[in-house]
Amino acid sequence: MASASYAQNNAAAYRKRMMDSIKNVYLTEAAIRNPALRQITVSTDVIASTNIKSQLYGNELFKGKVSQVRTTALFTMPVKSWGRNSVSATAGIFQQHISLSDITPYQATAAQLEGYTTNKVTVGITANYIRLDSLFGRPVVYMATVSGLTSQSNSIQKLSYLAGAIFTLKQTPSVRSSLGFLINIDPSINVPFVPIFTYWRKFNNGLELNVNPPQQVNVRKTLSKNLWASFGTSLAGSVAFFKFTQPGIPQDANYSTIELKTGPGVEYRFAKKFIFGLNAGMLSPIQSRIFERSQKTSEYFINNKVSSTPFVNFTLAVLPFIHN
Numbered sequence: 001m002a003s004a005s006y007a008q009n010n011a012a013a014y015r016k017r018m019m020d021s022i023k024n025v026y027l028t029e030a031a032i033r034n035p036a037l038r039q040i041t042v043s044t045d046v047i048a049s050t051n052i053k054s055q056l057y058g059n060e061l062f063k064g065k066v067s068q069v070r071t072t073a074l075f076t077m078p079v080k081s082w083g084r085n086s087v088s089a090t091a092g093i094f095q096q097h098i099s100l101s102d103i104t105p106y107q108a109t110a111a112q113l114e115g116y117t118t119n120k121v122t123v124g125i126t127a128n129y130i131r132l133d134s135l136f137g138r139p140v141v142y143m144a145t146v147s148g149l150t151s152q153s154n155s156i157q158k159l160s161y162l163a164g165a166i167f168t169l170k171q172t173p174s175v176r177s178s179l180g181f182l183i184n185i186d187p188s189i190n191v192p193f194v195p196i197f198t199y200w201r202k203f204n205n206g207l208e209l210n211v212n213p214p215q216q217v218n219v220r221k222t223l224s225k226n227l228w229a230s231f232g233t234s235l236a237g238s239v240a241f242f243k244f245t246q247p248g249i250p251q252d253a254n255y256s257t258i259e260l261k262t263g264p265g266v267e268y269r270f271a272k273k274f275i276f277g278l279n280a281g282m283l284s285p286i287q288s289r290i291f292e293r294s295q296k297t298s299e300y301f302i303n304n305k306v307s308s309t310p311f312v313n314f315t316l317a318v319l320p321f322i323h324n
Contacts, residue, residue, distance in 0.1 A: 050309035
């Protein structure tokens with residue numbers, strides 16, 4: 001009797017190890033294709049010096065040159081899963097170094113900006129909830145997140161919320177498409193509803209097309225078992241918090257940027273769980289604004305016009321190694 005019980009326990013443990021191994025392989029392969037699924041990512045953008053023109057309340061403030069270095073570190077940890085539900089937490093640190101030079105001031109307050117440099121560190125934490133389900137016979141993913149950002153040790157300076165659903169339209173070995181929406185509750189953004197459409201296709205020659213507007217459009221090619229090349233355009237952005245002491249402007253402010261990054265890239269899996277990435281190309285700023293922290297980006301008091309400039313990005317990512 002004891003022998004039979006021991007054999008059953010061994011068989012159950014073996015099945016669990018097999019299921020965990022299969023799940024780990026699936027998660028790893030999914031994370032190779034989708035950077036958002038990687039458990040740890042450290043990424044640095046080196047942005048070349050370019051022209052900047054700044055306005056304060058619609059009046060010319062200064063013109064000059066700006067260069068930037070940005071580093072982002074993200075770590076996602078599974079918290080709990082039950083049935084078709086899962087909860088995870090993502091911690092992030094964003095550091096940006098900004099340098100101004102060749103300043104031509106148009107207002108007296110801008111004269112001190114020659115040689116100005118600043119290092120801004122923003123810390124974020126996000127709680128993620130996902131439910132895998134079906135609706136009208138089709139797979140659907142429900143999601144909700146709450147995110148906090150701060151540059152202080154004793155308070156959260158910005159909270160935002162997302163909730164939505166993504167419905168699978170088609171899924172075959174060579175084609176995947178989905179349609180969905182996000183409800184966006186962010187005190188600084190006037191976009192409460194965001195439609196989602198994703199399309200992925202793998203052609204007979206091995207080329208992969210990934211369309212995920214407005215976040216990303218790219219093509220990807222497997223060069224070898226552990227080497228991939230890509231070319232595309234992605235939407236990027238940054239957030240920083242500033243404290244001003246000058247009279248006549250808000251003291252507690254957000255600095256927000258939105259830009260497009262276009263160019264080629266390569267990724268190399270140099271160990272079982274590690275991927276190194278190198279991307280380069282042109283960074284094209286769309287928006288660069290400073291506004292009072294309690295206001296929306298459309299109510300800015302400083303507006304920057306920044307020219308397109310070359311950039312290079314280095315990324316080190318760790319594939320999933322902890323899972324429920």
